[in-house]
Amino acid sequence: MSEEKKLPRIEIIEKYCKGCHICVEFCPKKVLEMKGFVASVKDLDACIKCMQCELRCPDFAIKVHAE
């Protein structure tokens, strides 16, 4: 891959997040972390756009914007 990897934009709606840890635990690349009571992005470079966090978030708080 000579092209530079296109990074997604992970949108976290903090107002909706209840801090259940599901996204943090089930991310295969450990992209997310808990910052206080809400999830936040720790390492966007590692994201493989698998969408697991968006799929599993029970609170509609995560959107992964990727092409």
Add this chain to the structure above:
Amino acid sequence: MAFDYDKYIRPGKLPHIWCPGCGHGIIMKGLIRAMDTLNLKKEETAIVSGIGCASRLPGYIDCCTLHTAHGRAAAFATGVKMARPEMNVILVGGDGDGTAIGGNHFIHACRRNINMTYIIMNNNIYGMTGGQFSPCTPTGAKASTTPYGNPDPAFDVAKLAIGAGATFVARGTAYHANQIDKLITEAIQHKGFSVVEILDDCPTTYGRRNKFKSVIEMMNRLKDVAVPVKAAEKMSAEQLEGKILTGVLHKVERPEYTEEYAKVIERAGGKK
């Protein structure tokens, strides 16, 4: 691209009332994806529920919705379907609402084979009212009303539905999130009464009393106990001990109730 759930959600309704880590939100997302896959029109879709945590779901989805008396979702939904057979009728509810208070309505809706889809979110407990044991609470498990362990054996919702005559029965879990929409899609497409039982977690009233340290532990339990039906065919009885089968468990064809009832009206000389 991110899935646009917002177009199916009533504006200003989020965040929902469910506790942190409750799987009901995951199931609601699955239902929304299934509605999107099937391109169901909002005005031609009715979501009916009874009372309970799971039954709060219709309040969030922007389509025709009906929030009814405890356990009576199947009764009200039958009325909707009989009056407007062209509507897509989806029932949602919990295990207590569906199999205890609404157990009677549930088995008779199965028996009639009326073309509706019932999504039962089985979290093994009455969550909203304070963690009383439900017919789906496993033997030995603790609830607020069984502090020394539940002596009752639990219902197998899928087997109950098959026994009562439902023509499509499937089971999924809140852990297997990408399977939920596929099961619901297939259930809605099926002509006849379809039941989708989705095993769920209740960290607040079930998990804390039953030594689950976290939501993640409860989710991992769902992952561990679930065995797809195809994989189960190659497994021995000992290997299947304590496991729960997931996937499409039962699918048969049988005359559908609204069509049969239309024939009755015709025979009686009424208008078609």
